[in-house]
Amino acid sequence: MEQWKDKVVVVTGGSAGFGKAIVDAFAAAGATVVSISRSPDEHGGNGERGNVFSVQADVTDDESVAAAVSQIIQQHERIDVWINNVGQSIRVAFEAATMEQYRQLMEINFYTAVRCSLAVLPHLEKSSGSIVQIGTLAARTGWKNIAPYVTSKHALSGFAHQLRIESPDNVHSLxxxxxxxxxxxxATRYKAQSNGLGDAASTPGAGVKISxxxxxxxxxRIVTSIEKRQPELVVPAKARLLFSILQLSPRLGDWLLRKFAS
Structure with missing residues (x-):
């Protein structure tokens, strides 16, 4: 609790789903948490509850992100952790995916993270803070029926690596x-998109055999990884072995991927 006292943590897409779980974890650890969402209705406007505050912003818009960062600095005087959690997946056959779908997923999964990271980096340098990108196992490998998603998350992986090697030395990148x-x-999130793609496509992970x-x-785990200033968090850890095999032998790696499929 003492480690996070007086620290300010910002989470994009923090009003629901996994984003809310991240907000709650940092709030429980004792941090001041700011949740960013597009709709004021998701938080009842720019409000607060205990040590959790809310700011309305559109992370697909440069000016909106800049205004949100300024508002947080004005209200809380610092930013110690920024977590780019906003993201979206899709279910579509490779040959049916459109350029618009690729553009949409690149904007939501990649450009939002770049936009926010560049806007907040000077403040993280002042606080020796942390910048976090929420990726996916699909950021390191391909998978059937989610090509635009995989492509956008691979881009995010590359950007996270660049942050590690080129951002100020005192800024931690996870x-x-x-x-x-x-x-x-x-059970229902991707049911409509998966019509004609097989039952596995509608499941979480598009059929990957992982609980x-x-x-x-x-x-x-993310809270702990930031405390330890770790560069990566891969869960489950055994996926690291598959990533290594894919680098050493793409043919063998692709065969193993098919074995993991439902």
Missing amino acids: FVCPGPIRRDDA GLDPEWLAR
């Missing part, structure tokens, strides 16, 4: 690569 995260709407991760547990 890239989180989790498997599917449990959700209340997991859904508990969001509260994963959020606590």
Whole structure:
């Protein structure tokens, strides 16, 4: 608790789902948490509850992000951690994916993170803070029926690596690569998009044989990873072996990927 006292943590997309779990984990640790969302209705406007505050902003817009950063600095005087959690997946056959779908996923999963990271980096340098990108196992490998998502998350992985090697030495960069995260709407979320793609496509992870991760547990792991200033968090850890095999032998790696499929 003492470690996070007087620290300010910002989470984009923090009003629901995994973002809310991250907000709650940092609030429980004793940090002042600012949740950013597009709609004021999600938080009842720019309000507060205990040590959790809310700011309305559109992370797809440069001026809106800049205004949100300024508002947070004005209200709380510092930013110690910024977590780019906003993201979106898709279910679509590779040959059916459109350029508009690629553009949409690149904007939501990649450009929002770049925009926010560049806007907040000077403040993190002042606080010797941390910048966190929420990726996915699909940021390191391909997978059927989610090509625009995979492509956008690979871009995010590259950006996170560049932050590690080029951002100020006192700024910590963490890239989180989790498997599917449990959700209340997991059974229906991609049902309409998956029509004609097979039953596996509608499941979390588009059919990957990995148990859904508990969001509260994963959020606590992120808190600990920041405390230890780790560069990456890959869950489950055994996925690291697959990533290594893919680098050494793409043919063998692709075969193993198919074995992981439902």
